Amino acid sequence: MKKESILNNNPICKTRISAIKDTMEILSGKWKFHILGTLLLGDKLRFMDLLREVEGIGTKMLSKELQDLEMNLLIKRTVLNTKPVTVEYEITEFGKTLGSIIDEIAKWGIAYKNALYKRSE
Amino acid sequence: MKKESILNNNPICKTRISAIKDTMEILSGKWKFHILGTLLLGDKLRFMDLLREVEGIGTKMLSKELQDLEMNLLIKRTVLNTKPVTVEYEITEFGKTLGSIIDEIAKWGIAYKNALYKRSE
């Protein structure tokens, strides 16, 4: 009897695992959750705002990540007709559906700190 | 008046955003969610099982990711005293607390597929 994949032969498991893969592909990279979490809190933010809020990111990465997120319709980019152009980024309704994931991630991060703290005392 | 960070000056926002950062640092990389999602479904799995279940991963990455996860106490590695050694990996109780995040990610991935489908018809 040959050894075969157990989980990936179960349709329910396969669907679940491949859904995880799909989601993470869209949200891949170091910054996506961070940017989305910021935009979820911040309503409309400009490029420079994000550069300040998303600690550690540089213009190149920010620009690239924003393009990725826009392509996937998670955020909306609006160019305002001002003297030196103004660009606003905001999360879309679709993007807001990620809210529950991001909430869970934030909650867990806080719980993790507490767990670390308990362990060290 | 100098422009300053809005969100990161708000303690509540700052806590949240830095919690997101913390979580994602622990779960960084292409494979962590995938591996954890598999171990959540699969109880005890051996190295070769994981290599089969986590489609696309190679031995080097699997080995490295498993070490990362073990270091963060999210999974447990058990060496069994057999002829050619057997090693079992399983998720820890602490690791199971990531379940809600992973559930949300899986749910969203399925919903995303549906959204794509609707948009294209």
Add this chain to the structure above:
DNA sequence: CAGGATCCTTTACGATACTG
């Protein structure tokens, strides 16, 4: 202000081969 172009360094990742 909002970014693109360029250059350079550092990780991340992948394929294959090898060992206890």
Add this chain to the structure above:
DNA sequence: CAGTATCGTAAAGGATCCTG
């Protein structure tokens, strides 16, 4: 079986300069 070692590519990340 459960990995480690080695090599090579690709992507991430940082710094600086530049433009509409």
